[in-house]
Amino acid sequence: MPTPAELVGRLVRFVGDVLGASTLRFEIGTTLVVLGVLLVLLQLIARPVSRWVTTDVGGLAAVNRAMALAAEAGTDAVVSLGTAGIARSTDAFGRLQTLSALPLLGHVARAAARAGVPLRVLTNDALAGVAAAAALDSAHERTATLERLGRSRIVMVGEGRASAAGLVMTARARPAAAVATGSLREEAMLHLEGLRGGAGSLTAATAEAAQAPSAILAGGGALIGPELFQAASDLRADTNERTMVMAANRLIVVAVLAVAVGSALVLAGVIVPDDLLLGIGGR
Amino acid sequence: MKRPTIPALVIVVGVLLLADLLVVNDSLGALAGIAIDAAILVAAGAALAGVAALAARRTGDLWRRRGDPIGAALVLAGMAAVLIAGLRPGADGASEPAVQWLVSALLVPLGASLFGLLFVTTLAAARRSLELGSREAMVLVAAAVVVLVLLLPVSGPAGVAMAGAAEWLLDVPIGAVFRGVLIGVAILAAVFAARTLLGIGAADE
Numbered sequence: 001m002p003t004p005a006e007l008v009g010r011l012v013r014f015v016g017d018v019l020g021a022s023t024l025r026f027e028i029g030t031t032l033v034v035l036g037v038l039l040v041l042l043q044l045i046a047r048p049v050s051r052w053v054t055t056d057v058g059g060l061a062a063v064n065r066a067m068a069l070a071a072e073a074g075t076d077a078v079v080s081l082g083t084a085g086i087a088r089s090t091d092a093f094g095r096l097q098t099l100s101a102l103p104l105l106g107h108v109a110r111a112a113a114r115a116g117v118p119l120r121v122l123t124n125d126a127l128a129g130v131a132a133a134a135a136l137d138s139a140h141e142r143t144a145t146l147e148r149l150g151r152s153r154i155v156m157v158g159e160g161r162a163s164a165a166g167l168v169m170t171a172r173a174r175p176a177a178a179v180a181t182g183s184l185r186e187e188a189m190l191h192l193e194g195l196r197g198g199a200g201s202l203t204a205a206t207a208e209a210a211q212a213p214s215a216i217l218a219g220g221g222a223l224i225g226p227e228l229f230q231a232a233s234d235l236r237a238d239t240n241e242r243t244m245v246m247a248a249n250r251l252i253v254v255a256v257l258a259v260a261v262g263s264a265l266v267l268a269g270v271i272v273p274d275d276l277l278l279g280i281g282g283r
Numbered sequence: 284m285k286r287p288t289i290p291a292l293v294i295v296v297g298v299l300l301l302a303d304l305l306v307v308n309d310s311l312g313a314l315a316g317i318a319i320d321a322a323i324l325v326a327a328g329a330a331l332a333g334v335a336a337l338a339a340r341r342t343g344d345l346w347r348r349r350g351d352p353i354g355a356a357l358v359l360a361g362m363a364a365v366l367i368a369g370l371r372p373g374a375d376g377a378s379e380p381a382v383q384w385l386v387s388a389l390l391v392p393l394g395a396s397l398f399g400l401l402f403v404t405t406l407a408a409a410r411r412s413l414e415l416g417s418r419e420a421m422v423l424v425a426a427a428v429v430v431l432v433l434l435l436p437v438s439g440p441a442g443v444a445m446a447g448a449a450e451w452l453l454d455v456p457i458g459a460v461f462r463g464v465l466i467g468v469a470i471l472a473a474v475f476a477a478r479t480l481l482g483i484g485a486a487d488e
Binding site: 018021023024026032038041042047072086087088095096099100125126127129130153156158159160161162163165166169175178187189190192195207209212213214215216217218219220224225226228229230231232248251252255259 | 296301304305306307308309310311326327330332333334336345352358380390393394397398400401404405407409411412415417419420425427461464465466467468470471472473474476477479
Protein backbone atom coordinates (compact mmCIF):
# COMPACT_ATOMS: atom_id res chain seq x y z
CA MET A 1 0.00 0.00 0.00
CA PRO A 2 1.48 3.38 -0.96
CA THR A 3 2.35 5.87 1.72
CA PRO A 4 0.82 9.37 1.70
CA ALA A 5 4.14 10.72 0.46
CA GLU A 6 4.07 8.30 -2.48
CA LEU A 7 0.50 9.30 -3.27
CA VAL A 8 1.44 12.97 -3.29
CA GLY A 9 4.45 12.13 -5.44
CA ARG A 10 2.28 10.27 -7.94
CA LEU A 11 -0.20 13.13 -8.03
CA VAL A 12 2.56 15.66 -8.68
CA ARG A 13 4.02 13.38 -11.36
CA PHE A 14 0.58 12.97 -12.97
CA VAL A 15 0.00 16.73 -13.04
CA GLY A 16 3.49 17.20 -14.43
CA ASP A 17 2.81 14.64 -17.15
CA VAL A 18 -0.46 16.34 -18.06
CA LEU A 19 1.22 19.72 -18.23
CA GLY A 20 4.10 18.23 -20.20
CA ALA A 21 1.68 16.80 -22.76
CA SER A 22 -0.12 20.14 -23.21
CA THR A 23 0.57 23.20 -25.29
CA LEU A 24 -1.14 26.57 -25.45
CA ARG A 25 -3.72 26.81 -28.21
CA PHE A 26 -3.02 30.52 -28.74
CA GLU A 27 0.03 32.65 -28.19
CA ILE A 28 0.72 33.78 -24.63
CA GLY A 29 -0.59 37.31 -25.29
CA THR A 30 -3.96 36.11 -26.57
CA THR A 31 -4.26 33.63 -23.72
CA LEU A 32 -3.61 36.35 -21.15
CA VAL A 33 -6.12 38.63 -22.86
CA VAL A 34 -8.83 35.92 -22.71
CA LEU A 35 -8.12 35.23 -19.05
CA GLY A 36 -8.00 38.95 -18.27
CA VAL A 37 -11.38 39.61 -19.89
CA LEU A 38 -12.86 36.71 -17.95
CA LEU A 39 -11.48 37.98 -14.65
CA VAL A 40 -12.75 41.52 -15.27
CA LEU A 41 -16.17 40.16 -16.22
CA LEU A 42 -16.44 38.01 -13.11
CA GLN A 43 -15.22 40.83 -10.89
CA LEU A 44 -17.76 43.23 -12.35
CA ILE A 45 -20.59 40.77 -11.92
CA ALA A 46 -19.71 39.96 -8.35
CA ARG A 47 -18.96 43.42 -6.98
CA PRO A 48 -21.71 46.03 -7.03
CA VAL A 49 -20.75 49.69 -6.65
CA SER A 50 -22.75 52.89 -6.53
CA ARG A 51 -23.15 53.88 -10.16
CA TRP A 52 -26.66 52.48 -10.40
CA VAL A 53 -29.38 54.82 -11.57
CA THR A 54 -33.08 54.06 -11.77
CA THR A 55 -34.95 54.68 -14.96
CA ASP A 56 -38.43 53.73 -16.09
CA VAL A 57 -37.25 51.44 -18.82
CA GLY A 58 -39.87 50.77 -21.44
CA GLY A 59 -42.61 52.31 -19.34
CA LEU A 60 -42.76 49.20 -17.19
CA ALA A 61 -43.40 51.32 -14.10
CA ALA A 62 -46.85 51.98 -15.56
CA VAL A 63 -47.77 48.29 -15.50
CA ASN A 64 -49.54 48.63 -12.15
CA ARG A 65 -51.69 51.47 -13.48
CA ALA A 66 -52.52 49.46 -16.60
CA MET A 67 -53.54 46.54 -14.41
CA ALA A 68 -55.79 48.77 -12.34
CA LEU A 69 -57.48 49.94 -15.55
CA ALA A 70 -57.78 46.34 -16.72
CA ALA A 71 -59.39 45.30 -13.44
CA GLU A 72 -61.88 48.14 -13.73
CA ALA A 73 -62.68 47.35 -17.36
CA GLY A 74 -62.79 43.60 -16.80
CA THR A 75 -60.25 42.86 -19.52
CA ASP A 76 -57.03 40.89 -19.45
CA ALA A 77 -53.36 41.58 -20.21
CA VAL A 78 -51.05 39.90 -22.72
CA VAL A 79 -47.39 39.05 -22.50
CA SER A 80 -45.71 37.72 -25.63
CA LEU A 81 -42.42 35.93 -25.04
CA GLY A 82 -41.15 36.67 -28.54
CA THR A 83 -40.74 34.12 -31.26
CA ALA A 84 -37.41 32.46 -30.56
CA GLY A 85 -38.43 30.09 -27.80
CA ILE A 86 -35.99 27.90 -25.89
CA ALA A 87 -36.16 24.42 -27.39
CA ARG A 88 -36.97 25.54 -30.93
CA SER A 89 -34.37 25.42 -33.65
CA THR A 90 -32.92 28.88 -33.17
CA ASP A 91 -29.64 30.47 -32.14
CA ALA A 92 -28.31 30.93 -28.61
CA PHE A 93 -28.86 34.69 -28.75
CA GLY A 94 -32.57 34.19 -29.44
CA ARG A 95 -32.87 31.68 -26.61
CA LEU A 96 -31.12 34.06 -24.23
CA GLN A 97 -33.65 36.76 -25.09
CA THR A 98 -36.48 34.36 -24.26
CA LEU A 99 -34.84 33.68 -20.89
CA SER A 100 -34.43 37.41 -20.30
CA ALA A 101 -38.16 37.82 -20.93
CA LEU A 102 -39.06 35.63 -17.96
CA PRO A 103 -38.17 38.21 -15.25
CA LEU A 104 -40.31 40.76 -17.12
CA LEU A 105 -43.12 38.21 -17.28
CA GLY A 106 -42.75 37.71 -13.53
CA HIS A 107 -43.01 41.46 -12.95
CA VAL A 108 -46.16 41.81 -15.06
CA ALA A 109 -47.63 38.61 -13.60
CA ARG A 110 -47.23 39.86 -10.03
CA ALA A 111 -48.93 43.14 -10.92
CA ALA A 112 -51.72 41.22 -12.67
CA ALA A 113 -52.12 38.82 -9.77
CA ARG A 114 -52.44 41.65 -7.25
CA ALA A 115 -55.01 43.42 -9.41
CA GLY A 116 -56.93 40.25 -10.18
CA VAL A 117 -56.35 40.59 -13.90
CA PRO A 118 -56.10 37.41 -16.01
CA LEU A 119 -52.91 37.11 -18.00
CA ARG A 120 -52.45 35.55 -21.44
CA VAL A 121 -48.90 34.49 -22.21
CA LEU A 122 -48.15 33.89 -25.89
CA THR A 123 -45.34 31.57 -26.86
CA ASN A 124 -44.43 29.35 -29.79
CA ASP A 125 -42.24 27.01 -27.81
CA ALA A 126 -43.29 24.19 -25.52
CA LEU A 127 -40.41 24.61 -23.10
CA ALA A 128 -40.87 28.37 -22.90
CA GLY A 129 -44.52 27.64 -22.14
CA VAL A 130 -43.52 25.44 -19.22
CA ALA A 131 -41.19 28.17 -17.93
CA ALA A 132 -43.97 30.74 -18.30
CA ALA A 133 -46.36 28.51 -16.35
CA ALA A 134 -43.77 28.30 -13.58
CA ALA A 135 -43.42 32.09 -13.61
CA LEU A 136 -47.20 32.49 -13.28
CA ASP A 137 -47.31 29.96 -10.44
CA SER A 138 -44.54 31.81 -8.65
CA ALA A 139 -46.23 35.20 -9.13
CA HIS A 140 -49.53 33.99 -7.65
CA GLU A 141 -47.76 32.21 -4.82
CA ARG A 142 -45.78 35.32 -3.88
CA THR A 143 -48.85 37.50 -3.94
CA ALA A 144 -50.93 34.89 -2.08
CA THR A 145 -53.49 34.81 -4.89
CA LEU A 146 -53.34 31.15 -5.91
CA GLU A 147 -57.11 31.09 -6.29
CA ARG A 148 -56.73 33.41 -9.30
CA LEU A 149 -54.13 31.28 -11.07
CA GLY A 150 -56.70 29.37 -13.11
CA ARG A 151 -57.85 32.52 -14.88
CA SER A 152 -54.47 33.08 -16.52
CA ARG A 153 -53.36 30.88 -19.39
CA ILE A 154 -50.46 30.04 -21.61
CA VAL A 155 -51.31 30.21 -25.31
CA MET A 156 -49.20 28.07 -27.62
CA VAL A 157 -49.34 29.97 -30.89
CA GLY A 158 -47.78 27.34 -33.11
CA GLU A 159 -44.47 26.76 -34.80
CA GLY A 160 -42.67 29.49 -36.67
CA ARG A 161 -42.24 33.20 -36.22
CA ALA A 162 -45.06 34.16 -38.55
CA SER A 163 -47.71 32.21 -36.65
CA ALA A 164 -47.36 34.40 -33.57
CA ALA A 165 -47.82 37.53 -35.68
CA GLY A 166 -50.81 35.96 -37.39
CA LEU A 167 -52.45 35.13 -34.08
CA VAL A 168 -52.12 38.60 -32.55
CA MET A 169 -53.29 40.25 -35.77
CA THR A 170 -56.45 38.17 -35.87
CA ALA A 171 -57.28 37.98 -32.15
CA ARG A 172 -60.50 39.64 -31.16
CA ALA A 173 -59.58 40.15 -27.52
CA ARG A 174 -58.71 43.70 -26.45
CA PRO A 175 -56.24 43.49 -23.56
CA ALA A 176 -55.65 46.46 -21.28
CA ALA A 177 -51.89 46.10 -21.60
CA ALA A 178 -49.58 44.18 -23.87
CA VAL A 179 -45.91 43.43 -23.40
CA ALA A 180 -43.89 41.84 -26.20
CA THR A 181 -40.50 40.86 -24.91
CA GLY A 182 -37.88 38.55 -26.33
CA SER A 183 -36.49 37.86 -29.74
CA LEU A 184 -38.52 39.48 -32.53
CA ARG A 185 -37.09 39.37 -36.01
CA GLU A 186 -38.63 39.87 -39.45
CA GLU A 187 -42.12 39.52 -38.03
CA ALA A 188 -41.57 42.21 -35.36
CA MET A 189 -43.63 44.96 -36.96
CA LEU A 190 -46.57 42.63 -37.66
CA HIS A 191 -46.40 41.23 -34.15
CA LEU A 192 -46.27 44.64 -32.46
CA GLU A 193 -48.95 46.13 -34.69
CA GLY A 194 -51.21 43.21 -33.90
CA LEU A 195 -50.73 43.67 -30.18
CA ARG A 196 -51.05 47.43 -30.35
CA GLY A 197 -54.28 47.25 -32.31
CA GLY A 198 -56.16 45.94 -29.31
CA ALA A 199 -54.11 46.87 -26.30
CA GLY A 200 -54.46 49.97 -24.16
CA SER A 201 -50.72 50.20 -23.62
CA LEU A 202 -47.80 48.45 -25.25
CA THR A 203 -44.21 47.76 -24.29
CA ALA A 204 -41.91 46.27 -26.90
CA ALA A 205 -38.58 44.80 -25.88
CA THR A 206 -36.07 43.07 -28.10
CA ALA A 207 -32.30 42.87 -28.29
CA GLU A 208 -32.37 42.37 -32.05
CA ALA A 209 -30.58 45.48 -33.25
CA ALA A 210 -32.14 45.30 -36.71
CA GLN A 211 -35.62 45.49 -35.18
CA ALA A 212 -35.06 48.66 -33.17
CA PRO A 213 -37.15 50.68 -35.68
CA SER A 214 -40.07 48.32 -35.20
CA ALA A 215 -39.99 48.81 -31.43
CA ILE A 216 -39.78 52.59 -31.82
CA LEU A 217 -42.54 52.82 -34.41
CA ALA A 218 -44.83 50.60 -32.33
CA GLY A 219 -45.53 53.72 -30.35
CA GLY A 220 -45.40 52.43 -26.77
CA GLY A 221 -42.56 51.88 -24.36
CA ALA A 222 -39.49 50.41 -26.00
CA LEU A 223 -36.57 48.41 -24.68
CA ILE A 224 -33.99 48.31 -27.42
CA GLY A 225 -30.81 46.30 -27.69
CA PRO A 226 -29.05 45.87 -24.35
CA GLU A 227 -31.97 47.42 -22.45
CA LEU A 228 -33.80 44.11 -22.65
CA PHE A 229 -31.13 42.47 -20.53
CA GLN A 230 -30.93 45.44 -18.18
CA ALA A 231 -34.64 45.69 -17.58
CA ALA A 232 -34.77 42.89 -15.03
CA SER A 233 -32.30 44.77 -12.85
CA ASP A 234 -34.07 48.09 -13.19
CA LEU A 235 -37.38 46.67 -12.04
CA ARG A 236 -36.22 46.22 -8.48
CA ALA A 237 -33.70 47.76 -6.16
CA ASP A 238 -32.12 44.88 -4.30
CA THR A 239 -28.39 44.33 -4.53
CA ASN A 240 -28.48 41.32 -6.78
CA GLU A 241 -30.71 43.03 -9.31
CA ARG A 242 -28.48 46.07 -9.40
CA THR A 243 -25.36 44.03 -9.96
CA MET A 244 -25.96 43.49 -13.64
CA VAL A 245 -26.68 47.16 -14.30
CA MET A 246 -23.54 48.28 -12.55
CA ALA A 247 -21.45 45.64 -14.24
CA ALA A 248 -22.89 46.79 -17.54
CA ASN A 249 -22.07 50.40 -16.75
CA ARG A 250 -18.45 49.54 -16.14
CA LEU A 251 -18.16 47.27 -19.13
CA ILE A 252 -19.70 49.88 -21.39
CA VAL A 253 -17.26 52.49 -20.13
CA VAL A 254 -14.37 50.08 -20.71
CA ALA A 255 -15.64 49.22 -24.20
CA VAL A 256 -16.12 52.88 -25.15
CA LEU A 257 -12.66 53.75 -23.84
CA ALA A 258 -11.13 50.86 -25.78
CA VAL A 259 -12.87 51.94 -28.97
CA ALA A 260 -11.88 55.61 -28.46
CA VAL A 261 -8.25 54.87 -27.60
CA GLY A 262 -7.97 52.35 -30.42
CA SER A 263 -9.44 54.82 -32.90
CA ALA A 264 -7.06 57.55 -31.71
CA LEU A 265 -4.08 55.22 -32.08
CA VAL A 266 -5.17 54.20 -35.57
CA LEU A 267 -5.71 57.82 -36.60
CA ALA A 268 -2.32 58.77 -35.21
CA GLY A 269 -0.73 55.97 -37.21
CA VAL A 270 0.62 54.26 -34.10
CA ILE A 271 -1.02 50.94 -34.91
CA VAL A 272 -2.32 49.32 -38.08
CA PRO A 273 -5.54 47.36 -37.35
CA ASP A 274 -4.87 44.60 -39.88
CA ASP A 275 -1.38 43.93 -38.56
CA LEU A 276 -2.57 44.00 -34.96
CA LEU A 277 -5.54 41.68 -35.45
CA LEU A 278 -3.95 39.27 -37.89
CA GLY A 279 -0.65 39.20 -36.07
CA ILE A 280 -2.14 37.72 -32.93
CA GLY A 281 -3.82 34.80 -34.76
CA GLY A 282 -3.91 31.38 -33.20
CA ARG A 283 -2.99 28.14 -34.78
CA MET B 284 -31.39 28.82 1.08
CA LYS B 285 -30.18 28.12 -2.42
CA ARG B 286 -28.45 24.85 -3.16
CA PRO B 287 -25.01 25.50 -4.62
CA THR B 288 -24.96 22.34 -6.76
CA ILE B 289 -25.94 23.93 -10.06
CA PRO B 290 -23.65 26.99 -9.80
CA ALA B 291 -20.81 24.67 -8.79
CA LEU B 292 -21.51 22.44 -11.78
CA VAL B 293 -21.63 25.46 -14.06
CA ILE B 294 -18.31 26.73 -12.74
CA VAL B 295 -16.62 23.33 -13.11
CA VAL B 296 -17.90 22.84 -16.67
CA GLY B 297 -17.12 26.46 -17.54
CA VAL B 298 -13.53 26.13 -16.32
CA LEU B 299 -13.19 22.85 -18.21
CA LEU B 300 -14.39 24.39 -21.50
CA LEU B 301 -12.23 27.46 -20.98
CA ALA B 302 -9.18 25.30 -20.31
CA ASP B 303 -9.95 23.30 -23.45
CA LEU B 304 -10.16 26.53 -25.42
CA LEU B 305 -6.78 27.70 -24.21
CA VAL B 306 -4.83 24.47 -23.90
CA VAL B 307 -4.30 21.66 -26.42
CA ASN B 308 -4.55 18.39 -24.51
CA ASP B 309 -6.17 15.15 -25.68
CA SER B 310 -7.62 14.19 -22.28
CA LEU B 311 -8.97 17.69 -21.72
CA GLY B 312 -10.48 17.69 -25.20
CA ALA B 313 -12.18 14.37 -24.55
CA LEU B 314 -13.62 15.62 -21.25
CA ALA B 315 -14.86 18.83 -22.88
CA GLY B 316 -16.42 16.74 -25.66
CA ILE B 317 -18.31 14.69 -23.07
CA ALA B 318 -19.62 17.86 -21.43
CA ILE B 319 -20.77 19.28 -24.77
CA ASP B 320 -22.41 16.00 -25.80
CA ALA B 321 -24.21 15.88 -22.46
CA ALA B 322 -25.47 19.43 -22.97
CA ILE B 323 -26.79 18.50 -26.44
CA LEU B 324 -28.53 15.44 -25.00
CA VAL B 325 -30.13 17.47 -22.22
CA ALA B 326 -31.35 20.07 -24.72
CA ALA B 327 -32.81 17.38 -26.98
CA GLY B 328 -34.49 15.70 -24.00
CA ALA B 329 -35.92 19.02 -22.86
CA ALA B 330 -37.32 19.68 -26.33
CA LEU B 331 -38.97 16.26 -26.44
CA ALA B 332 -40.36 16.72 -22.94
CA GLY B 333 -41.76 20.10 -23.95
CA VAL B 334 -43.54 18.63 -26.97
CA ALA B 335 -44.87 15.76 -24.86
CA ALA B 336 -46.14 18.26 -22.28
CA LEU B 337 -47.90 20.22 -25.04
CA ALA B 338 -49.51 17.08 -26.43
CA ALA B 339 -50.61 15.98 -22.95
CA ARG B 340 -52.05 19.41 -22.20
CA ARG B 341 -53.99 19.60 -25.44
CA THR B 342 -55.24 16.03 -25.04
CA GLY B 343 -56.44 16.98 -21.57
CA ASP B 344 -58.19 20.05 -22.97
CA LEU B 345 -59.96 17.90 -25.51
CA TRP B 346 -60.85 15.16 -23.04
CA ARG B 347 -62.22 17.51 -20.39
CA ARG B 348 -63.78 19.93 -22.90
CA ARG B 349 -61.99 22.94 -21.46
CA GLY B 350 -60.31 25.89 -23.20
CA ASP B 351 -60.39 25.77 -26.97
CA PRO B 352 -61.25 22.22 -28.10
CA ILE B 353 -61.04 23.08 -31.81
CA GLY B 354 -57.59 24.55 -31.38
CA ALA B 355 -56.53 21.55 -29.33
CA ALA B 356 -57.79 19.17 -32.01
CA LEU B 357 -55.94 21.12 -34.71
CA VAL B 358 -52.71 21.08 -32.70
CA LEU B 359 -52.94 17.33 -32.12
CA ALA B 360 -53.89 16.68 -35.74
CA GLY B 361 -50.96 18.76 -36.96
CA MET B 362 -48.54 16.98 -34.66
CA ALA B 363 -49.92 13.60 -35.72
CA ALA B 364 -49.68 14.47 -39.42
CA VAL B 365 -46.01 15.46 -39.20
CA LEU B 366 -45.13 12.53 -36.93
CA ILE B 367 -46.85 9.96 -39.14
CA ALA B 368 -45.37 11.44 -42.29
CA GLY B 369 -41.86 11.55 -40.89
CA LEU B 370 -41.73 8.46 -38.68
CA ARG B 371 -43.77 5.87 -40.59
CA PRO B 372 -41.78 2.75 -41.61
CA GLY B 373 -39.46 3.54 -44.51
CA ALA B 374 -39.74 7.30 -44.09
CA ASP B 375 -36.66 9.58 -44.21
CA GLY B 376 -37.60 11.72 -41.23
CA ALA B 377 -37.46 15.46 -41.81
CA SER B 378 -36.31 14.98 -45.42
CA GLU B 379 -39.35 12.82 -46.23
CA PRO B 380 -41.25 14.37 -49.20
CA ALA B 381 -44.54 14.30 -47.29
CA VAL B 382 -43.02 16.30 -44.43
CA GLN B 383 -41.44 18.72 -46.86
CA TRP B 384 -44.78 19.11 -48.61
CA LEU B 385 -46.47 19.97 -45.32
CA VAL B 386 -43.88 22.66 -44.76
CA SER B 387 -43.59 24.04 -48.28
CA ALA B 388 -47.27 23.85 -49.21
CA LEU B 389 -48.79 24.96 -45.91
CA LEU B 390 -46.38 26.71 -43.56
CA VAL B 391 -44.30 28.68 -46.05
CA PRO B 392 -47.22 30.17 -48.03
CA LEU B 393 -48.99 31.12 -44.81
CA GLY B 394 -45.88 32.89 -43.57
CA ALA B 395 -45.24 34.58 -46.91
CA SER B 396 -48.77 35.93 -47.10
CA LEU B 397 -48.39 37.40 -43.62
CA PHE B 398 -45.07 39.03 -44.45
CA GLY B 399 -46.74 40.62 -47.47
CA LEU B 400 -48.45 42.89 -44.94
CA LEU B 401 -45.14 44.15 -43.60
CA PHE B 402 -44.88 47.06 -46.03
CA VAL B 403 -48.35 48.34 -45.19
CA THR B 404 -48.01 47.92 -41.43
CA THR B 405 -44.63 49.67 -41.39
CA LEU B 406 -45.99 52.68 -43.24
CA ALA B 407 -49.06 52.77 -40.99
CA ALA B 408 -46.89 52.58 -37.88
CA ALA B 409 -44.63 55.37 -39.15
CA ARG B 410 -47.61 57.60 -39.87
CA ARG B 411 -49.16 56.95 -36.47
CA SER B 412 -45.88 57.60 -34.67
CA LEU B 413 -45.47 60.91 -36.46
CA GLU B 414 -49.03 61.90 -35.58
CA LEU B 415 -48.29 61.13 -31.94
CA GLY B 416 -45.21 63.37 -32.10
CA SER B 417 -42.76 60.75 -30.93
CA ARG B 418 -39.27 62.31 -31.07
CA GLU B 419 -37.51 58.99 -31.72
CA ALA B 420 -39.96 58.14 -34.49
CA MET B 421 -39.40 61.54 -36.12
CA VAL B 422 -35.63 61.02 -36.19
CA LEU B 423 -36.12 57.49 -37.49
CA VAL B 424 -38.49 58.47 -40.27
CA ALA B 425 -36.37 61.48 -41.23
CA ALA B 426 -33.28 59.28 -41.55
CA ALA B 427 -35.23 56.74 -43.58
CA VAL B 428 -36.51 59.44 -45.92
CA VAL B 429 -33.00 60.86 -46.43
CA VAL B 430 -31.58 57.42 -47.26
CA LEU B 431 -34.50 56.63 -49.58
CA VAL B 432 -34.07 59.89 -51.47
CA LEU B 433 -30.33 59.33 -51.81
CA LEU B 434 -30.95 55.84 -53.16
CA LEU B 435 -33.29 57.02 -55.90
CA PRO B 436 -32.13 55.74 -59.33
CA VAL B 437 -30.89 59.10 -60.65
CA SER B 438 -28.53 59.00 -63.63
CA GLY B 439 -25.45 61.09 -64.22
CA PRO B 440 -22.94 62.62 -61.78
CA ALA B 441 -25.72 63.63 -59.40
CA GLY B 442 -26.84 60.02 -59.09
CA VAL B 443 -23.30 58.85 -58.43
CA ALA B 444 -22.85 61.49 -55.75
CA MET B 445 -26.19 60.58 -54.15
CA ALA B 446 -25.31 56.89 -54.16
CA GLY B 447 -21.94 57.68 -52.59
CA ALA B 448 -23.60 59.81 -49.92
CA ALA B 449 -26.08 57.04 -49.17
CA GLU B 450 -23.26 54.53 -48.89
CA TRP B 451 -21.35 56.84 -46.54
CA LEU B 452 -24.46 57.36 -44.39
CA LEU B 453 -25.02 53.63 -44.09
CA ASP B 454 -21.38 52.81 -43.42
CA VAL B 455 -20.38 55.59 -41.05
CA PRO B 456 -23.09 57.19 -38.88
CA ILE B 457 -25.74 54.49 -39.15
CA GLY B 458 -23.12 51.75 -39.08
CA ALA B 459 -21.55 53.30 -35.99
CA VAL B 460 -24.86 53.34 -34.14
CA PHE B 461 -25.54 49.78 -35.19
CA ARG B 462 -22.13 48.61 -34.02
CA GLY B 463 -22.62 50.44 -30.72
CA VAL B 464 -25.88 48.64 -30.13
CA LEU B 465 -24.27 45.31 -31.00
CA ILE B 466 -21.39 45.93 -28.57
CA GLY B 467 -23.85 46.80 -25.81
CA VAL B 468 -25.95 43.75 -26.58
CA ALA B 469 -22.90 41.48 -26.54
CA ILE B 470 -21.73 42.80 -23.16
CA LEU B 471 -25.14 42.61 -21.54
CA ALA B 472 -25.86 39.20 -23.04
CA ALA B 473 -22.62 37.89 -21.53
CA VAL B 474 -23.43 39.40 -18.13
CA PHE B 475 -27.02 38.16 -18.23
CA ALA B 476 -25.95 34.67 -19.26
CA ALA B 477 -23.38 34.54 -16.46
CA ARG B 478 -25.92 35.70 -13.89
CA THR B 479 -28.51 33.22 -15.11
CA LEU B 480 -26.10 30.28 -15.07
CA LEU B 481 -24.71 31.20 -11.66
CA GLY B 482 -28.15 31.82 -10.18
CA ILE B 483 -27.37 35.42 -9.29
CA GLY B 484 -30.27 37.77 -8.89
CA ALA B 485 -33.24 35.76 -7.78
CA ALA B 486 -36.30 37.86 -8.47
CA ASP B 487 -37.88 39.35 -5.38
CA GLU B 488 -40.06 42.36 -4.80
